[in-house]
Amino acid sequence: MAIKDDVSAALAGLPDPAGGGSLIATGRAAGIVVKDDGQVGLVLAVDGLDKTAAERLQATVEAAIRRVPGVSAARIILTADRASAPAGHARPKDTTVPGIRKLVAVASGKGGVGKSTVAANLAFALARAGQAVGLLDADIYGPSVPTLLGITGRARVENDRLQPESRHGIKALSMGMMTDPNKAIVWRGPMASSALVQMVEQCDWGALDVLVIDLPPGTGDVQLTLAQKLKPDGAVIVSTPQDLALIDARRAVAMFGEVNVRVLGVVENMAGYCCPQCGHVSDPFGHGGAEAEAQAMGVPFLGRIPLQMAVRSASETAQPVSGETGAQFDEIARSVMITVGL
Ligand SMILES: Nc1ncnc2c1ncn2[C@@H]1O[C@H](COP(=O)(O)OP(=O)(O)OP(=O)(O)O)[C@@H](O)[C@H]1O
Numbered sequence: 001m002a003i004k005d006d007v008s009a010a011l012a013g014l015p016d017p018a019g020g021g022s023l024i025a026t027g028r029a030a031g032i033v034v035k036d037d038g039q040v041g042l043v044l045a046v047d048g049l050d051k052t053a054a055e056r057l058q059a060t061v062e063a064a065i066r067r068v069p070g071v072s073a074a075r076i077i078l079t080a081d082r083a084s085a086p087a088g089h090a091r092p093k094d095t096t097v098p099g100i101r102k103l104v105a106v107a108s109g110k111g112g113v114g115k116s117t118v119a120a121n122l123a124f125a126l127a128r129a130g131q132a133v134g135l136l137d138a139d140i141y142g143p144s145v146p147t148l149l150g151i152t153g154r155a156r157v158e159n160d161r162l163q164p165e166s167r168h169g170i171k172a173l174s175m176g177m178m179t180d181p182n183k184a185i186v187w188r189g190p191m192a193s194s195a196l197v198q199m200v201e202q203c204d205w206g207a208l209d210v211l212v213i214d215l216p217p218g219t220g221d222v223q224l225t226l227a228q229k230l231k232p233d234g235a236v237i238v239s240t241p242q243d244l245a246l247i248d249a250r251r252a253v254a255m256f257g258e259v260n261v262r263v264l265g266v267v268e269n270m271a272g273y274c275c276p277q278c279g280h281v282s283d284p285f286g287h288g289g290a291e292a293e294a295q296a297m298g299v300p301f302l303g304r305i306p307l308q309m310a311v312r313s314a315s316e317t318a319q320p321v322s323g324e325t326g327a328q329f330d331e332i333a334r335s336v337m338i339t340v341g342l
Pocket residue numbers: 108110111112113114115116117118139142144216217269270271305306307308309311312313315316
């Protein structure tokens with residue numbers, strides 16, 4: 001058992017050459033078996049790689065396995081038969097919600113780390129990549145999607161179904177569209193989670209490739225119940241590089257583990273502040289903390305978003321983040337798409 005865990009950990013440290021996280025996270029390396037005499041076998045899918053890349057990957061994997069104490073030999077079976085998804089909306093749906101193929105939750109252990117900013121820009125980036133995207137703002141205590149998308153007023157209801165608002169190529173529904181923005185929402189956990197499940201199930205989303213769910217911050221009952229009830233295909237954890245935020249990010253990873261939701265990876269937000277005047281980069285919240293933490297937890301690191309006036313002003317003017325930082329969101333979206341199978 002220990003050898004199997006060590007082999008798994010070694011492969012979790014090797015990136016998938018096609019992106020999207022480690023070989024374990026993307027499922028490229030699977031089916032690890034360890035015999036009594038220390039022989040290790042596994043299946044390595046080489047879909048999408050040319051012959052040279054496949055051979056290089058095989059050699060890297062073999063070397064990594066052989067370095068694990070107790071391993072006497074490594075036997076790697078190469079396969080190239082993972083089904084590639086056909087294009088368009090005729091693809092089979094994978095979630096329990098009719099019309100929605102994938103649910104991706106965006107969570108953070110701590111409030112104010114930029115979870116909603118990341119959720120909205122991940123949704124925009126997924127749409128730029130050609131996916132049909134919905135964004136559900138499940139942040140009952142501080143819904144920010146209406147501001148991020150410039151949505152005012154209440155949600156419309158037609159034929160007993162909630163109507164999402166379309167902005168920048170995505171469909172959005174927020175708790176903020178259900179309530180009076182000037183009134184504080186005091187809801188007990190069960191009420192909140194059942195209302196949110198209804199928002200997923202009783203909204204006219206149409207055919208979606210992916211619904212991004214901006215969860216409330218923290219790791220309490222609401223988050224746990226939501227994760228259990230909605231059964232997302234994966235969760236993206238947002239953290240700043242700061243120690244305190246990282247401790248909470250660890251809790252969030254553990255919470256998803258409890259309910260068997262796959263952690264797609266960690267996004268480090270507010271990393272490195274670039275002075276718009278002089279260009280000097282400083283690290284008000286530290287540097288590289290989230291990447292190191294992701295590695296320690298054995299989950300992929302998805303990318304880094306700098307602390308930037310441009311991010312804040314894009315959010316305030318209800319625009320997608322553009323330029324270099326927008327491209328960073330495209331990269332994160334690409335990893336998410338590969339890992340959940342979009
Ligand atoms: N990378 C960034 N650079 C600059 N400002 C940012 C960045 N990320 C987020 N912000 C700003 O920080 C504030 C909080 O962001 P956001 O609302 O996304 O956080 P949150 O984690 O969702 O908060 P909450 O706990 O309220 O749900 C916003 O004003 C947002 O514009």
